[in-house]
Amino acid sequence: MAKKNAPSLNALRVFDVAARCPSFKQAAQQLGVTQAAVTRQIQALEQQLDMSLFHRDNRVHSLTPAGLELAPQLESIFKQLDQTLARAKHLNDNNTTTLTIAIASARLRFWLNHQLTDFQSLYPHVQLNFVNCEEFLSSKAAAELSTRIQHEGVDLVIAAGDIKDIHIGSQSLGTVELVPCASDPSEELLWQTSWLVDRENRNHQDYIKQQSKQLKHTPFIHCNDTQMALDLAQSQQRIALVDNRYCESESFPKLHTFATHRMTTKPELKLHYRKRRQQSVALVAFMKWLQLVTK
Structure with missing residues (x-):
């Protein structure tokens, strides 16, 4: 039948x-x-x-009796459908006007934060949300962020390092120059004072390798957080190794930076995102703006 x-x-x-x-x-x-x-x-x-x-x-x-049976059920069904469509539209609107950015708290505080007023004045309709991530990506952190980007928990990642995934695109935001800083400006004490470094950080590893002669007898203290290192450098006789971009911020601590010992390290600072045939207007706007302000 x-x-x-x-x-x-x-x-x-x-x-x-x-x-x-x-x-x-x-x-x-x-x-x-x-x-x-x-x-x-x-x-x-x-x-x-x-x-x-x-x-x-x-x-x-x-x-008719059949019509009386059908009418209230249909009214309820169409009401639910209208509500579902409204929620879907709201989610779609959020996707096109809201960006979630993964960035280390220190990088946000000392570098990106003071520039955001400019972006928000240009694109007031774009809401920026932030989540914390590693400043210098480890392999584990890169894999986790790759998953979050592909499942749309994060739109953009700003960090030094690579995310090796065919579904993830990236653009360079420039090299990472590390510079030592301390509360004591004495050059003589620089190589004798304990340095706060993260030995698992590839940029720190690169810096130490380049300065291996000077740092040959320098004691190291493990510290994998820039803000913690800066706090310790202010309160104790310690050397913190930071991204030179941070030193230009008004909120950067009153520490002496040893500019003559600034070194360019690898990997570069990068912006990571999910590859799509067509990116949202908000994402493209932020990426282009960030490229301009980092030149």
Whole structure:
């Protein structure tokens, strides 16, 4: 036996409106169509369902028992559908106007934060959300961020290092220059004072390798957080190794930077994002703006 065609969604919508109106004429006005169009849709629906939904009496506009059974159920279904569509539209609007950026707290505080006023004045409709990530990406952190980007938990990652995934794109934001800083400006004590370094950090490793002769007898203290290193450098006789970009910030601690010992290290600072055929307007705007301010 052949399966009957499912009833038309449009016809069901017309019936839902007609069932709540005192006449087909008012239903037509509400739907923005002619009364004849409403009549045709109702007749087509009755044929598809093989049942009468309205009494055929010109003096009375009333539902049959079948119509009375169907009408409240359809009203509830269409109400739920409208609510679902509204939520979907809201989510879609958020995706096009909201960006979630993963960035280390120190990089946000001492580098990006003071430039954000410029971006927000240019693109007031774009809301920026922030989550914390490693300043210099380890392999584990890179893998975790790759997953978060692909599952849309994060739109952009700003960090030194690579995310090796065919689905992830990146653009360079320039080299990372590390510079030592301390509360004591004495050059003589620089190589004798304990340095706060992260031995698992590839940029720190590169710096130490380049300065291996001077640092040959220098004691190291492990510290894998820039803000912690800066706090310790302020309160104790310690050397913190930081991205030179931070030193230009007004919120950077009052520490002496040894500019003559600044070194360019690898890997570079990069912006990572999910590859798509067409990126959102907000994401493209932020990426282009960031390229300009980092030149």
